[in-house]
Amino acid sequence: MMDTQRLFAHLPEEIQTKVRSVMHVQTLEPGESIFHQGAPATAIYVVASGRVKVARVTPDGYESILCVRRSGDYFCPVPVLDGKAQLGTAIAMTEATLLWVECEAFHALCRECPQLLATVQGDCLAEVRYLLNRLETFTFRNIKERLAIALLDEIRHQHAEASGPIVLSMTQQELAGLVGASRESVSRNLTQMGQDGIVELRRGKVRILDAEKLRKIVAIE
Amino acid sequence: MMDTQRLFAHLPEEIQTKVRSVMHVQTLEPGESIFHQGAPATAIYVVASGRVKVARVTPDGYESILCVRRSGDYFCPVPVLDGKAQLGTAIAMTEATLLWVECEAFHALCRECPQLLATVQGDCLAEVRYLLNRLETFTFRNIKERLAIALLDEIRHQHAEASGPIVLSMTQQELAGLVGASRESVSRNLTQMGQDGIVELRRGKVRILDAEKLRKIVAIE
């Protein structure tokens, strides 16, 4: 398990010991929320098992998913660094185990270990790049292309871990929140991808059969 | 002029002297570009006069404006900090004077003056927040609302400087690139806003007459 904590894994053993001494563990049921949008940052979180989404919900009930974090990822470093409000509401998508280090303890660790701070800051810069790409995607791409991009993203994330067939575990409603579309549009597009042999659909799952065709959708269409 | 350089203005006099010794000046004609998307970062730039946009251009000629920087702003800190490619192409929108400090010199300054580094890093975090809001805007808001938001943004930017009537100097084509819409849609919506007494249109300019009505569009609609 320790191996999957990319945030702390490469630090000196001495620091890792300290990390363990200030780290809290929490288990979550699916649907349970960890913090709410607008709340002050209290900690930096690492997913030890399961999957967590960070999302914004509009007054009229629409959900926009900012990011999905899985085993080994950490999330929401921005509020910890700048001390301002949470960017979204974090919700467990599955049963999940969460490790967290309170802000103050984390800052103390950073003072002792500048490399840790540098890593987190670097990831925030990467986040700017990621968001700009996503913005471009939302502006210039249609739903089918955005879906294909989301599926290819999933492949990239899972490729490191498992090497079997890649299955994205999300409801179509959640996928809709991720690509910025209505659930019905997602359903129609996925069904068509199913007919084209690109994916195989089950309740709450999308099994990806043909990554090459997905790349074609993104490139040509 | 020195007063408008918010990036360096609050540093100790000693550092400011050093800044001046490594700072380059460049003047630009409207339309002239400073660097291109994908190019390696070479410097951090401050706008001393005029206005500069950072934009991405798609293969089929569509332009998406990432940000507009005006007198006193600096831009594109992310590539300077992470050493990776430029996020977009920077183009002068007007005649402009640019000050710039080469990456290496800038990093040397940061080593001497951690406050400078902290400021830039802090602004990158703010950029993440800004981009997430923009993404939400693109997902949930229609063109009229996005236009109203862009105009209110302009008010916020100019409020500090001038106190007269607020005029946004952009072509409708550029506005379209900023809000992610076609030029025609922008024209139609602005015309309607003109009929509603919210704005007054001239070639290349939008004079904002009624900020209150803009806020209503953003809030209610």
Added chain:
DNA sequence: GCCGTTATGTGACAAACATCACAGAAAATC
């Protein structure tokens, strides 16, 4: 002032997408 260039307004039409409505299927609960 004249003329080429660039910016704007607007109608007609097409495409993409959201919305509404509802049926069936799969899972969860008891």
Added chain:
DNA sequence: GATTTTCTGTGATGTTTGTCACATAACGGC
């Protein structure tokens, strides 16, 4: 296993927005 809840597929319809086409207006250079 029956019932309830959640998820999914799909038709019908309307809205928003993009696209194409063209007229007109404003500006810039000479």
